Amino acid sequence: MPSIKKPPVAHPSLQPNTLGLSLRDYEGAMSTLCAGCGHDSVTAALVRTFFELNVAPHMVAKLSGIGCSSKTPTYFLTGAHGFNSAHGRMPALASGAAAANRDLTIVGISGDGDSLSIGLGQLCHALRRNVRMLYLIENNGVYGLTKGQFSASSDVGSRSKKGEKNLQRPIDPVLLGLSLGASFIARGFSGDKQQLVALLKAALSHRGFALVDVLSPCVTFNDHEGSTKSYKHTRAHRLTVVETDFVPPAQEVTAQQEPGTTLSVTLHDGSTVRLSRVPEDYDPRDRSKVFSWLEAHQHRGEIPTGLLFLDEAHGDMHQMASTVERRLHDLPFEELCPGSAALEAFQKDYH
Amino acid sequence: MSGINNFAFKLANVNGTGSASANGLLMQAIFRMGIPVSGKNLFPSNIQGLPTWYEVRVNGEGHTARTPDFDLMVAMNAETYGRDIAEVVPGGYVLYDSTWPLDAQLKRADVTLLGVPFARLCTEHFAESRERILMKNIVYVGTLAALLDIDMATVHQMLEEKFERKPRLKDSNRKAIELGYRYAREHLDCELPFGLKAMDATADKILIDGNTATALGCLYAGATVAAWYPITPATSVMDAFKSLCQRFRRDPVTGKNRYAILQAEDELAAIGMVLGAAWAGARTFTSTAGPGVSLMGELLGLGYYAEVPAVVFDVQRTGPSTGMPTRTQQGDLLACAYASHGDTKHVLLFPCDPEECFYFAVKAFDLAERFQTPVFVLSDLDIGMNDWAVKRLKWDDSYQPDRGKVLSAAELDALKKYYRYWPENEDAVAARSLPGVSSKGAYFARGSGHNKYGGYTELPSEYQEVVDRLARKHRRAARAVPAPVIHRTPGARFGIVSLGGCDGAVREALGLLKQRGFLADYLRVRAFPFDERVEGFLSSHDVNFVVEQNRDGQLRTLLLAETSVEKRRLKSVRVYGGFPLSARDVVEGITAKLAAERQAEREAHQEE
Numbered sequence: 001m002p003s004i005k006k007p008p009v010a011h012p013s014l015q016p017n018t019l020g021l022s023l024r025d026y027e028g029a030m031s032t033l034c035a036g037c038g039h040d041s042v043t044a045a046l047v048r049t050f051f052e053l054n055v056a057p058h059m060v061a062k063l064s065g066i067g068c069s070s071k072t073p074t075y076f077l078t079g080a081h082g083f084n085s086a087h088g089r090m091p092a093l094a095s096g097a098a099a100a101n102r103d104l105t106i107v108g109i110s111g112d113g114d115s116l117s118i119g120l121g122q123l124c125h126a127l128r129r130n131v132r133m134l135y136l137i138e139n140n141g142v143y144g145l146t147k148g149q150f151s152a153s154s155d156v157g158s159r160s161k162k163g164e165k166n167l168q169r170p171i172d173p174v175l176l177g178l179s180l181g182a183s184f185i186a187r188g189f190s191g192d193k194q195q196l197v198a199l200l201k202a203a204l205s206h207r208g209f210a211l212v213d214v215l216s217p218c219v220t221f222n223d224h225e226g227s228t229k230s231y232k233h234t235r236a237h238r239l240t241v242v243e244t245d246f247v248p249p250a251q252e253v254t255a256q257q258e259p260g261t262t263l264s265v266t267l268h269d270g271s272t273v274r275l276s277r278v279p280e281d282y283d284p285r286d287r288s289k290v291f292s293w294l295e296a297h298q299h300r301g302e303i304p305t306g307l308l309f310l311d312e313a314h315g316d317m318h319q320m321a322s323t324v325e326r327r328l329h330d331l332p333f334e335e336l337c338p339g340s341a342a343l344e345a346f347q348k349d350y351h
Numbered sequence: 352m353s354g355i356n357n358f359a360f361k362l363a364n365v366n367g368t369g370s371a372s373a374n375g376l377l378m379q380a381i382f383r384m385g386i387p388v389s390g391k392n393l394f395p396s397n398i399q400g401l402p403t404w405y406e407v408r409v410n411g412e413g414h415t416a417r418t419p420d421f422d423l424m425v426a427m428n429a430e431t432y433g434r435d436i437a438e439v440v441p442g443g444y445v446l447y448d449s450t451w452p453l454d455a456q457l458k459r460a461d462v463t464l465l466g467v468p469f470a471r472l473c474t475e476h477f478a479e480s481r482e483r484i485l486m487k488n489i490v491y492v493g494t495l496a497a498l499l500d501i502d503m504a505t506v507h508q509m510l511e512e513k514f515e516r517k518p519r520l521k522d523s524n525r526k527a528i529e530l531g532y533r534y535a536r537e538h539l540d541c542e543l544p545f546g547l548k549a550m551d552a553t554a555d556k557i558l559i560d561g562n563t564a565t566a567l568g569c570l571y572a573g574a575t576v577a578a579w580y581p582i583t584p585a586t587s588v589m590d591a592f593k594s595l596c597q598r599f600r601r602d603p604v605t606g607k608n609r610y611a612i613l614q615a616e617d618e619l620a621a622i623g624m625v626l627g628a629a630w631a632g633a634r635t636f637t638s639t640a641g642p643g644v645s646l647m648g649e650l651l652g653l654g655y656y657a658e659v660p661a662v663v664f665d666v667q668r669t670g671p672s673t674g675m676p677t678r679t680q681q682g683d684l685l686a687c688a689y690a691s692h693g694d695t696k697h698v699l700l701f702p703c704d705p706e707e708c709f710y711f712a713v714k715a716f717d718l719a720e721r722f723q724t725p726v727f728v729l730s731d732l733d734i735g736m737n738d739w740a741v742k743r744l745k746w747d748d749s750y751q752p753d754r755g756k757v758l759s760a761a762e763l764d765a766l767k768k769y770y771r772y773w774p775e776n777e778d779a780v781a782a783r784s785l786p787g788v789s790s791k792g793a794y795f796a797r798g799s800g801h802n803k804y805g806g807y808t809e810l811p812s813e814y815q816e817v818v819d820r821l822a823r824k825h826r827r828a829a830r831a832v833p834a835p836v837i838h839r840t841p842g843a844r845f846g847i848v849s850l851g852g853c854d855g856a857v858r859e860a861l862g863l864l865k866q867r868g869f870l871a872d873y874l875r876v877r878a879f880p881f882d883e884r885v886e887g888f889l890s891s892h893d894v895n896f897v898v899e900q901n902r903d904g905q906l907r908t909l910l911l912a913e914t915s916v917e918k919r920r921l922k923s924v925r926v927y928g929g930f931p932l933s934a935r936d937v938v939e940g941i942t943a944k945l946a947a948e949r950q951a952e953r954e955a956h957q958e959e
């Protein structure tokens with residue numbers, strides 16, 4: 001057996017980031033999902049995103065509901081606290097955690113069943129509250145964990161593995177988010193990591209509720225012929241509306257400006273998203289235009305992806321509640337308790 | 352017998368006409384005269400147009416539980432004249448609006464009618480139609496001041512304070528009171544066999560409702576995140592918390608809030624927010640009523656199993672289902688004790704009045720964080736929404752919140768490895784770690800099966816080890832919760848056990864029973880899990896009457912399930928129609944049971 005001495009080339013992913021952490025440090029426990037499950041690719045994209053954004057793992061709080069998708073927070077960022085809550089209730093828990101500690105980077109992981117059926121109300125209201133968080137729906141058009149029932153995102157005409165045809169109209173999280181006033185809306189595909197990482201970086205830099213719908217096929221229950229959420233169908237019908245590039249705060253935006261087709265948006269943390277190949281009749285800052293554009297294209301069976309809508313002007317939950325710019329959970333007790341003299345004085349009104 | 356500083360009157364109004372402020376004024380005036388007084392607002396679940404009543408009891412000896420015997424009825428709602436007049440005790444009085452003649456059928460030979468043309472007086476003296484309606488109530492305050500000898504200087508002082516910044520309103524209120532007062536003096540015989548005489552029994556007291564006291568407790572305990580969904584009778588907890596925070600929790604430099612109140616989309620979200628905030632380290636609470644508790648079920652189990660501190664104020668109202676939202680009950684004991692599926696058990700506190708609402712609110716946060724579990728404070732509509740005269744609240748400035756065992760970054764660093772549910776301390780509790788502190792403290796909270804290290808498990812032994820510790824933890828909490836209050840009477844033949852807002856009526860009943868020759872010991876349960884003294888008390892009496900306000904005897908059920916006391920020792924006295932308990936309810940309930948027992952014994956003898 002010939003022995004070839006390989007030169008000691010460090011794998012780029014083992015290069016530390018600015019915190020001195022390697023990609024490994026952003027990984028989690030071994031996944032127990034089915035081999036080939038889209039959700040595992042989303043996890044991989046999250047690992048890379050956090051690594052490249054130089055996020056300190058302990059500053060991240062990972063929350064989820066129940067489902068195969070909601071299991072994934074165990075598979076990334078072992079160094080971050082996680083809360084696998086109850087089916088459909090992650091938005092409320094995330095809202096509470098964000099209220100208590102505004103310094104946390106809140107990541108909510110959900111599924112289409114978790115978010116669009118049992119938790120639809122909570123999704124809508126967390127969005128209205130504009131909780132600063134990444135809200136990620138791993139959308140496979142099916143209930144994976146309960147073995148293959150249609151979910152609310154199943155398209156009309158899509159067939160289940162058993163051959164049943166779905167007749168109810170789907171709830172599309174992107175159109176829903178647009179109509180509810182979401183401030184950041186993107187759609188990605190678990191099969192396109194490069195695009196997904198850029199979208200996730202932008203989402204994490206957004207000050208507000210960043211809704212990211214990721215098509216994430218279920219290989220076991222919804223990857224067959226006749227399903228509109230399969231790898232094959234998604235690849236065939238996917239349309240990249242805008243190319244999204246994420247430029248962190250320190251870096252200069254160098255790309256040449258091509259009028260009409262390129263657009264740069266500066267986020268509150270100083271980073272920039274550069275959107276290129278934007279169609280002439282598309283403006284990701286114009287809610288109603290985006291809505292009708294997407295509706296028309298989706299009607300044709302296309303699956304538009306990219307950073308689809310962005311509104312940096314809207315205040316987040318803390319701004320609307322006018323809270324102090326400090327963590328509420330560990331404010332010193334002296335600043336919270338008015339003391340005995342104040343109680344004495346207060347009770348004058350009750351005599 | 353009624354007399355000076357010992358009588359009750361009732362005001363029958365139409366809701367939405369502004370009677371609440373007039374009735375509050377009356378209560379407060381009597382309170383300021385130093386006389387023990389209580390007010391019970393019996394209002395409909397409606398915004399405008401339905402009958403509403405307000406009962407005022409004056410009792411120099413300090414018995415301020417509800418009484419069903421009224422010496423005077425202020426009948427301001429023609430629609431309910433019939434039943435209102437029927438409720439007056441023989442020899443009592445009815446004050447009515449004589450603008451219109453009273454139906455002859457309604458008159459009672461044993462009741463004196465006092466007519467004042469309230470509507471006419473208002474039409475003659477006030478121009479605007481809304482004002483005419485509102486001021487009618489204030490006019491009867493003036494008349495009652497004349498009839499009952501309410502100190503007018505006190506009334507005027509109160510108007511000064513109340514309308515300090517609204518001189519126009521102050522003037523019309525003054526005018527209305529004078530109108531009613533003068534009319535009574537000029538046209539009525541004001542010598543009633545009962546009335547008021549200034550005392551000095553309220554100097555160290557305040558007049559406050561339980562929901563405001565609860566909110567004060569939350570403020571003083573240092574709660575920073577509150578989540579809720581509006582529901583009667585809990586809404587005013589959050590209303591009060593908000594106004595307290597606006598006053599005491601603004602950063603003096605930036606003007607920004609040192610609190611966050613999240614109005615959730617429903618109670619599922621409210622408790623979810625509380626769990627999320629608590630997990631992230633905040634002192635946090637929600638306030639709700641029965642329907643909300645039902646909705647919170649699943650997440651309360653999550654809080655229990657994942658060991659997340661949460662404080663839930665359940666201001667109980669009449670169930671089941673929507674029930675009677677504006678009527679009181681103690682119907683949520685079992686629903687809260689075992690809220691959620693699977694083996695769950697919670698810690699419950701039972702305040703008996705607004706004073707305890709304040710102290711128990713603070714205690715609830717300490718217990719929740721020390722034991723890392725949801726803690727319920729169960730008050731009820733009567734305690735929460737009615738004004739009670741209670742001891743002035745005191746605050747010990749040396750108080751420091753018990754945040755439980757929470758590891759700092761340095762403490763985590765010193766550990767070889769951190770495990771969420773191991774090792775346990777003497778409370779059967781393991782140290783928490785919060786997000787945002789150190790990677791070393793990171794763990795995965797979950798409602799799914801887990802072992803003591805916090806890892807997922809489906810192994811029977813690992814699963815049981817954790818849930819067995821939770822049971823142990825619940826038992827340990829019995830030593831930390833407020834102890835039962837025990838009154839012993841030498842020669843007592845039986846025991847009375849009760850809880851919460853029943854207390855005043857039961858204490859009054861003890862005296863009445865004694866007058867009839869029935870001596871009883873009394874234990875007031877103040878929390879669940881039960882202290883060993885509860886079991887000791889129950890087994891030291893052959894008969895214990897468990898007095899409570901629900902149909903099924905929920906406290907009795909809980910006592911039977913959670914102590915080893917025999918069923919035969921616990922008899923049940925239950926009052927659950929929705930009105931606050933009266934001493935008469937208790938006395939009649941107990942004496943009827945005792946009589947039935949004697950009868951049964953006699954029959955048994957005869958058969959022998």
Ligand SMILES: Cc1ncc(C[n+]2csc(CCOP(=O)(O)OP(=O)(O)O)c2C)c(N)n1
Nearest residue numbers: 067068069087111112113114142143144145
């Ligand atoms: C209250 C409640 N009802 C039902 C379930 C059962 N359940 C678990 S996961 C799930 C559906 C998950 O679907 P989705 O969110 O799309 O996740 P996926 O498995 O497809 O990733 C259901 C119905 C539950 N856990 N809790």
Ligand code: SF4
Nearest residue numbers: 034037068144218219
């Ligand atoms: S069932 Fe589907 S969603 Fe669940 S792990 Fe398997 S492939 Fe993924």
Ligand SMILES: [Mg+2]
Nearest residue numbers: 111112140142
């Ligand atoms: Mg799914």
